[in-house]
Amino acid sequence: MNSVIDNLLSRTSIPKATGPAPSDEQLEVLLQAAGRACDHKRLRPYRFIKIQGDDALAKFGQLMVASQTELKGELESDLAEKLSKKPFRAPLILAVVASVRDEPKVPEIEQIITAGCAAQLLVSAAHALDLAAMWRSGNMMYTQTMARGMGLTENESMVGLIYLGANPVGRSPAPVAFDSQEYLSEFN
Numbered sequence: 001m002n003s004v005i006d007n008l009l010s011r012t013s014i015p016k017a018t019g020p021a022p023s024d025e026q027l028e029v030l031l032q033a034a035g036r037a038c039d040h041k042r043l044r045p046y047r048f049i050k051i052q053g054d055d056a057l058a059k060f061g062q063l064m065v066a067s068q069t070e071l072k073g074e075l076e077s078d079l080a081e082k083l084s085k086k087p088f089r090a091p092l093i094l095a096v097v098a099s100v101r102d103e104p105k106v107p108e109i110e111q112i113i114t115a116g117c118a119a120q121l122l123v124s125a126a127h128a129l130d131l132a133a134m135w136r137s138g139n140m141m142y143t144q145t146m147a148r149g150m151g152l153t154e155n156e157s158m159v160g161l162i163y164l165g166a167n168p169v170g171r172s173p174a175p176v177a178f179d180s181q182e183y184l185s186e187f188n
């Protein structure tokens with residue numbers, strides 16, 4: 001099988017990434033791959049925010065706690081503590097942001113899909129580079145607290161967090177089998 005297809009078919013998420021973080025060169029490859037997302041009118045309706053290093057990861061953990069507090073009220077201290085540590089599941093997180101452009105011919109949903117495609121390409125390219133990657137989110141991505149903390153503008157929303165690092169076990173777990181025919185029908 002062609003190696004690109006082989007990479008696409010073998011990608012699985014790696015929940016716990018270790019250091020080192022992707023190098024600047026690797027990060028550039030990932031971003032270039034994201035930039036190849038299908039994109040109606042080439043609006044590039046996305047941007048990426050790098051969260052790297054203990055201070056930034058800890059600060060983002062606090063933002064996750066504040067966001068969850070907006071949704072659920074004051075958290076039990078052990079829950080808050082656990083949540084605040086979640087960003088440390090990887091040495092680097094790329095937050096993917098949808099930045100919806102003012103273009104009447106391209107509806108918002110198409111622009112958000114493009115940002116999602118960019119996120120998928122980041123994850124697929126990371127696998128091709130033998131990095132560990134996992135796309136995560138949660139309700140706390142979509143609060144006012146999160147938007148303010150991440151500096152999003154009115155036309156922006158969080159698409160997800162791509163956790164990135166090294167793969168501690170070397171190989172990716174095998175993908176769950178997919179019975180494609182169950183998902184395919186024919187229009188007639």
Ligand SMILES: Cc1cc2nc3c(=O)[nH]c(=O)nc-3n(C[C@H](O)[C@H](O)[C@H](O)COP(=O)(O)O)c2cc1C
Binds near residue numbers: 011013135136137176
């Ligand atoms: C928009 C989006 C949000 C996701 N959020 C989470 C999440 O918060 N936690 C999680 O465990 N998986 C989340 N996932 C799923 C994982 O990234 C992953 O795809 C899933 O666990 C299936 O594993 P696989 O990628 O190895 O097939 C999300 C996926 C997408 C597309």
